[in-house]
Amino acid sequence: MSKFSVAVKRFGGFLKRNAFYLLVIFLIASVATVIALAVTYNQNSDDVVGNVQDVPVVKPDDTDDDPPSPPVQDDPVDPTPKQTFICPCNGDVIEDFSSLLVWSESMKDFRSHKGVDFASEDLKVFAACEGTVKSTGYNRLDGYYIVLEHANGYETKYMSLSEPALKVGDKVSQGDNIGTMATTQGSESVKNAHLHFEMYKDGAPIDPIAMLVLDEK
Numbered sequence: 001m002s003k004f005s006v007a008v009k010r011f012g013g014f015l016k017r018n019a020f021y022l023l024v025i026f027l028i029a030s031v032a033t034v035i036a037l038a039v040t041y042n043q044n045s046d047d048v049v050g051n052v053q054d055v056p057v058v059k060p061d062d063t064d065d066d067p068p069s070p071p072v073q074d075d076p077v078d079p080t081p082k083q084t085f086i087c088p089c090n091g092d093v094i095e096d097f098s099s100l101l102v103w104s105e106s107m108k109d110f111r112s113h114k115g116v117d118f119a120s121e122d123l124k125v126f127a128a129c130e131g132t133v134k135s136t137g138y139n140r141l142d143g144y145y146i147v148l149e150h151a152n153g154y155e156t157k158y159m160s161l162s163e164p165a166l167k168v169g170d171k172v173s174q175g176d177n178i179g180t181m182a183t184t185q186g187s188e189s190v191k192n193a194h195l196h197f198e199m200y201k202d203g204a205p206i207d208p209i210a211m212l213v214l215d216e217k
């Protein structure tokens, strides 16, 4: 028997005598290997989860920078002051504007009254608005009269005056004393001294009461 055969026989005997222990060692090693693999896998999984959580998530609408608000514009200031018309005397209305036909005691007929009649104790007549004397004169129906031309197509006409001192082209300011009430208006001759006041917008008669700021002077 060769030395090799002897060594094989001894190893075979070793295996037979210690088979149980070798099996136990193998099982323990196998279990340990499985545990080691499982732990490693869990660590890798934790790393993956941790990496996902560590990455900051930016949502498109999750920003602190709000879009800039459009600039607020103030209302543009009208460079031209509002045009106002004041009462042309210190008195009261004695007959209203009427586009319908009304009986005229002076003329003994029906006719429209395209103006407002005022009467006042001091008889003073004022410019209702700043303007320029467009015409002035006398005729039997209107008596002495003044026509003022104003901005924006307005005109005011003052009738039944005493002879006025103004002439065509004169500039007047709002509230200027431009004349005196009288009884010169033939078409309203039965009335006492008064002012027959008319207003026109672009040549068409309008009711002055709708335009006047009726403040006492």
Ligand SMILES: [Zn+2]
Residues within 6 Å of the ligand: 095, 113, 115, 116, 117, 188, 195, 196, 197
């Ligand atoms: Zn009148």
